[in-house]
Amino acid sequence: MNEPEEVRLRIYRILVELREAEQRAYDLFLQNLVKGTSHLSLGQEAVAAGFAAAMEPGDLTFCTYRGHAHTLARGVPMEKVLGELMGRDNGLMRGKGGSMHLTSVEHGVMGSYAIVGAHIPIACGAAWRAQYKGDKDVSVCFFGDGTTNIGAFHEGLNFASVWKLPVVFVCENNLYMEYTPIGDVTAVRNPAAGRASAYGLEPILLDGQDADIVYRTAKDAYDKARSGGGPSLIECLTYRYSGHSRADPAKYRPEGELDHWRGNRDPIRIYRERLVDGGLSEGMLHEIEADVRRRVDEATERCKAAPMPSEEILCTDVYADGGWAWRN
Amino acid sequence: MAELTYRDAVARGIAQEMERDPDVVFLGEDIARAGGVFKATPGLLEKFGPLRVRDTPISEQAILGAAMGAAMTGLKPIAEIMFSDFLAVCFDYLANHFSKSRYMSNGQVKCPLVVRTANGAGSRFGAQHSQSVENWCMAIPGLKVVAPSTPLDVIGLLAAAVRDPDPVVFFEHKSLYPTKGEVPDGEIVDQLGVAKIVRPGKDATILALALMVPRTVAAADRLSAEHGIDCEVIDVRSLVPLDTKTILGSVSRTHRVFTVEENPRLCGWGAELVSIIADEAFYDLDGPPVRITTPHIPLPAAAVLEDCAIPGEARIFETIRRSMGS
Numbered sequence: 001m002n003e004p005e006e007v008r009l010r011i012y013r014i015l016v017e018l019r020e021a022e023q024r025a026y027d028l029f030l031q032n033l034v035k036g037t038s039h040l041s042l043g044q045e046a047v048a049a050g051f052a053a054a055m056e057p058g059d060l061t062f063c064t065y066r067g068h069a070h071t072l073a074r075g076v077p078m079e080k081v082l083g084e085l086m087g088r089d090n091g092l093m094r095g096k097g098g099s100m101h102l103t104s105v106e107h108g109v110m111g112s113y114a115i116v117g118a119h120i121p122i123a124c125g126a127a128w129r130a131q132y133k134g135d136k137d138v139s140v141c142f143f144g145d146g147t148t149n150i151g152a153f154h155e156g157l158n159f160a161s162v163w164k165l166p167v168v169f170v171c172e173n174n175l176y177m178e179y180t181p182i183g184d185v186t187a188v189r190n191p192a193a194g195r196a197s198a199y200g201l202e203p204i205l206l207d208g209q210d211a212d213i214v215y216r217t218a219k220d221a222y223d224k225a226r227s228g229g230g231p232s233l234i235e236c237l238t239y240r241y242s243g244h245s246r247a248d249p250a251k252y253r254p255e256g257e258l259d260h261w262r263g264n265r266d267p268i269r270i271y272r273e274r275l276v277d278g279g280l281s282e283g284m285l286h287e288i289e290a291d292v293r294r295r296v297d298e299a300t301e302r303c304k305a306a307p308m309p310s311e312e313i314l315c316t317d318v319y320a321d322g323g324w325a326w327r328n
Numbered sequence: 329m330a331e332l333t334y335r336d337a338v339a340r341g342i343a344q345e346m347e348r349d350p351d352v353v354f355l356g357e358d359i360a361r362a363g364g365v366f367k368a369t370p371g372l373l374e375k376f377g378p379l380r381v382r383d384t385p386i387s388e389q390a391i392l393g394a395a396m397g398a399a400m401t402g403l404k405p406i407a408e409i410m411f412s413d414f415l416a417v418c419f420d421y422l423a424n425h426f427s428k429s430r431y432m433s434n435g436q437v438k439c440p441l442v443v444r445t446a447n448g449a450g451s452r453f454g455a456q457h458s459q460s461v462e463n464w465c466m467a468i469p470g471l472k473v474v475a476p477s478t479p480l481d482v483i484g485l486l487a488a489a490v491r492d493p494d495p496v497v498f499f500e501h502k503s504l505y506p507t508k509g510e511v512p513d514g515e516i517v518d519q520l521g522v523a524k525i526v527r528p529g530k531d532a533t534i535l536a537l538a539l540m541v542p543r544t545v546a547a548a549d550r551l552s553a554e555h556g557i558d559c560e561v562i563d564v565r566s567l568v569p570l571d572t573k574t575i576l577g578s579v580s581r582t583h584r585v586f587t588v589e590e591n592p593r594l595c596g597w598g599a600e601l602v603s604i605i606a607d608e609a610f611y612d613l614d615g616p617p618v619r620i621t622t623p624h625i626p627l628p629a630a631a632v633l634e635d636c637a638i639p640g641e642a643r644i645f646e647t648i649r650r651s652m653g654s
Contacts, residue, residue: 092434096432097432097433103432103433105433110397118425119393120393121387121390121393121394121397122394124397125399125401128353128403129401129402129403130401131379132380152389155390155393156389159385163382313434318430318469318470320438326570327570327604328573
């Protein structure tokens with residue numbers, strides 16, 4: 001561990017924030033205060049935290065419908081995220097996008113895309129802009145193991161490699177494509193790393209439960225992208241504690257699997273123990289945990305008190321003039 | 329003033345906008361080194377260099393996805409989809425992404441881009457390279473849809489599309505590429521959402537688009553010469569935004585309306601226009617609106633069959649003549 005204490009504490013804080021905020025999102029579902037659907041990253045926090053902590057301001061995040069963690073990890077306020085999940089006027093997009101479309105351009109979160117794989121070419125386009133204009137930002141595109149089997153993945157990876165774009169592709173292999181084990185529907189053992197060579201890329205496979213490994217791998221990939229070295233494809237082995245979505249109780253998992261990951265491979269516990277072993281005081285970590293919990297509680301209360309969006313915004317921002325007029 | 333082909337107008341229009349704004353970039357299959365499979369974009373690579381005019385793999389999703397990513401971060405891409413039929417393999421971006429991102433993000437994400445594509449029949453290419461699909465795009469909130477019929481309009485509407493802050497799908501008609509028209513020198517910029525009365529008349533309004541415009545004008549000239557029926561022909565030009573003022577104004581003067589559409593029958597753009605006219609100008613009408621369309625079939629390849637399917641001058645002439653009781 002070469003990272004300075006400040007970086008390690010930042011990573012730990014992000015990990016705790018993601019865990020607490022998503023746990024709260026789940027609780028709000030059970031209270032019927034969040035409608036619709038939602039896809040949680042509980043158990044996968046080290047990927048979002050490590051990649052986000054290694055980013056510079058101005059770097060761009062592209063995420064999937066499982067995007068709460070990646071959005072929060074860029075510093076988007078919890079109230080805005082929870083408000084959007086709850087369909088309130090204080091939400092990130094005032095309720096017009098919902099859980100699957102979290103976007104905060106000012107934080108570099110360029111959208112959460114709910115059509116599997118679609119954002120891979122979109123991230124390529126943002127990276128093309130950086131290459132063309134000589135900007136130094138990197139586009140970082142997160143997706144699940146299932147995404148590697150859709151056409152846009154192939155088109156985007158080949159495109160990025162041929163054009164040598166400053167983009168980093170991050171596959172979060174949580175072992176399940178929705179309800180189906182990824183191995184049952186994939187021709188190679190490692191859905192991303194096993195295909196890297198087809199795009200002229202180095203296969204990179206890492207422990208996605210270890211935020212330090214994630215952070216260091218991210219840094220290297222960003223440096224490579226910024227220095228004109230082209231794209232990287234990184235497969236992170238991880239695990240989701242909840243089902244695919246709100247509707248999925250995840251009964252298809254073999255007995256003991258969840259307990260194994262939660263008990264032995266929990267990214268927050270792993271990181272916390274390492275910090276304590278490294279000499280950081282329990283008190284300091286408690287302080288972070290208590291502060292995050294307090295902020296989640298406050299955000300929740302503010303969201304509960306927030307008004308619903310006004311019907312006046314229903315037909316706004318369809319076109320650039322702010323409205324929806326398609327005729328004169 | 330110079331005489332220019334519709335094909336040459338495409339390259340001139342793109343060059344005009346790229347010279348004006350360094351953020352305008354151009355990507356597509358075979359558009360750079362080969363100058364386009366319809367030879368509509370030669371010389372652009374030489375003029376603007378390989379970073380701005382870029383050949384892509386056969387990856388339509390990558391083309392439109394990359395155009396979107398570039399647009400939302402500050403560029404103004406022009407993306408070519410070689411045949412409009414291929415919009416079907418990248419329709420996700422038209423239907424779900426750059427059309428909706430502004431709304432879903434509550435105005436945060438902006439996608440000023442142009443999708444240029446070769447549309448329409450007449451080349452005997454069969455069912456997968458000949459369709460007119462502007463009505464597909466018209467059905468999606470958030471898109472703008474234009475289809476020029478002359479070289480002048482190619483340049484002017486392309487410039488308007490590139491400068492527009494919303495995503496615009498720009499349908500070039502492949503049978504119009506060799507046609508010629510007068511084009512003034514210097515910068516040409518038109519306006520989206522403005523229909524053009526290309527032949528004034530008092531007895532009936534005929535609404536047409538792209539290749540159907542010259543065919544309709546020819547039919548109208550014959551109707552006037554042979555039967556004294558004086559038709560007003562409107563080149564709709566822009567389906568979204570739609571110039572209903574010009575259309576309804578014309579119907580209120582002529583009291584009859586015909587549409588001439590290359591789309592297959594169901595949900596062709598004329599259906600929406602006729603519905604608007606029925607809603608808002610019903611009492612102006614002296615007879616039923618009549619739609620002249622391609623039948624609801626896949627397009628055949630053989631010349632004789634394709635000519636039978638697509639509205640031609642003779643069918644337009646005959647349909648209007650009969651409906652007008654002559």
